[in-house]
Amino acid sequence: xSWWRRQRLAxxxxxxxxxxxxxxxxxxxxxxxxxxxxxVITASDGTAxxxxxxxxxxxxxxxxxxAPDGSTTLSVTLxxxxxxxxxxxxxxxxSEAPSGREWLDARGDVDVRTDDERSCRSGSGxxxxxxxxxxxxxxxxxxxxxxxxxxxxxxxxxxxx
Amino acid sequence: xxxxxxxxxxAALVLCAGLATALTPPADSTYDEFLVGDGxxxxxRTLSASLTGATFARTVVSSDGDWRADGHWLIVELxxxxxxxxxxxxxxxxxxxxxxxxFQASERVPDTLAKRQLRVGTDTAGVLVFELPDDVTDGTxxxxxxxxxxxxxxxxVLVLSLPLDDLPAASLVELSEPMVGTx
Numbered sequence: 482x483s484w485w486r487r488q489r490l491a492x493x494x495x496x497x498x499x500x501x502x503x504x505x506x507x508x509x510x511x512x513x514x515x516x517x518x519x520x521v522i523t524a525s526d527g528t529a530x531x532x533x534x535x536x537x538x539x540x541x542x543x544x545x546x547x548a549p550d551g552s553t554t555l556s557v558t559l560x561x562x563x564x565x566x567x568x569x570x571x572x573x574x575x576s577e578a579p580s581g582r583e584w585l586d587a588r589g590d591v592d593v594r595t596d597d598e599r600s601c602r603s604g605s606g607x608x609x610x611x612x613x614x615x616x617x618x619x620x621x622x623x624x625x626x627x628x629x630x631x632x633x634x635x636x637x638x639x640x641x642x
Numbered sequence: 643x644x645x646x647x648x649x650x651x652x653a654a655l656v657l658c659a660g661l662a663t664a665l666t667p668p669a670d671s672t673y674d675e676f677l678v679g680d681g682x683x684x685x686x687r688t689l690s691a692s693l694t695g696a697t698f699a700r701t702v703v704s705s706d707g708d709w710r711a712d713g714h715w716l717i718v719e720l721x722x723x724x725x726x727x728x729x730x731x732x733x734x735x736x737x738x739x740x741x742x743x744x745f746q747a748s749e750r751v752p753d754t755l756a757k758r759q760l761r762v763g764t765d766t767a768g769v770l771v772f773e774l775p776d777d778v779t780d781g782t783x784x785x786x787x788x789x790x791x792x793x794x795x796x797x798x799v800l801v802l803s804l805p806l807d808d809l810p811a812a813s814l815v816e817l818s819e820p821m822v823g824t825x
Contacts, residue, residue, distance in 0.1 A: 549822055550823060551764065551823060552761075552764045552822075552823055574729070582726055582727070582763070583726065583728055583762065584728050584761075585728040585759070587761065590759075590761065615761055615764055615822070616762075617763025617764055619763070620763065
């Protein structure tokens with residue numbers, strides 16, 4: 482009986498152990514993990530009710546505010562109704578569907594003078610939310626406006642450029 | 643397996659183990675940053691930046707005139723933007739590497755580009771200010787920028803090369819607030 486034949490059980494065990502070690506390494510150290518951001522609720526007709534808020538797109542306007550050379554502003558106005566127990570909203574995020582580029586509200590860098598809210602608030606019968614984004618001139622859309630609502634939901638509204 | 647073959651196989655295994663040990667990178671390299679760029683401009687995963695100028699100064703003054711300090715200051719002018727996302731798009735850690743020493747950008751100077759929200763597709767022009775020992779006046783320095791504080795791990799760190807030898811020196815520099823684009 483040859484050495485390989487005598488050691489076949491040990492060799493098989495070694496092969497299984499090596500495969501297990503490689504698999505565990507790939508699983509924990511190589512494969513990317515994903516954050517579960519919760520369900521994305523898409524407002525297909527521009528209106529959605531999430532977390533005690535009813536939000537609808539009232540207007541989209543390019544160049545409403547002064548912007549640096551090579552840039553322009555995209556203003557999105559939402560009509561909102563919020564119940565007393567409505568959940569808190571997070572920061573609005575605009576993403577360009579083809580490129581994946583993402584913009585945050587740019588009121589800090591754009592001279593915006595308005596009484597409109599920056600995000601949703603609870604216990605308000607009717608009010609307006611204005612989100613202003615500073616975009617480069619090559620951003621043409623279409624865009625998604627994401628509004629995190631509560632701890633799990635994300636309201637997604639399509640904004641055509 | 644004969645006795646000689648066992649010895650040969652054992653020696654081969656010891657050599658293989660030694661080779662594997664020698665070729666295995668240190669544990670820290672698993673988390674090292676990726677240095678990107680080596681010129682006046684660089685672009686990484688979360689930041690893009692270009693050097694536009696640099697000046698030594700004995701005194702720096704904030705834009706509103708309320709703050710000033712004497713010392714050996716290096717004012718680095720640059721433009722920066724975010725390549726893809728404005729989420730967490732800030733220069734959180736800015737360091738100057740020169741002669742084997744690392745200096746962190748001064749946090750007591752107001753009106754700098756540090757921790758300023760950067761924009762996608764639109765440059766923000768501003769300065770980073772380093773307070774240096776008096777003898778740091780020549781050689782080639784590296785300005786390193788990252789969006790992670792302290793220990794960038796597994797992410798791009800921008801490296802901008804800055805020759806110090808021929809930089810102008812001013813007695814006083816009045817800083818300006820960072821400006822988005824050129825209005």
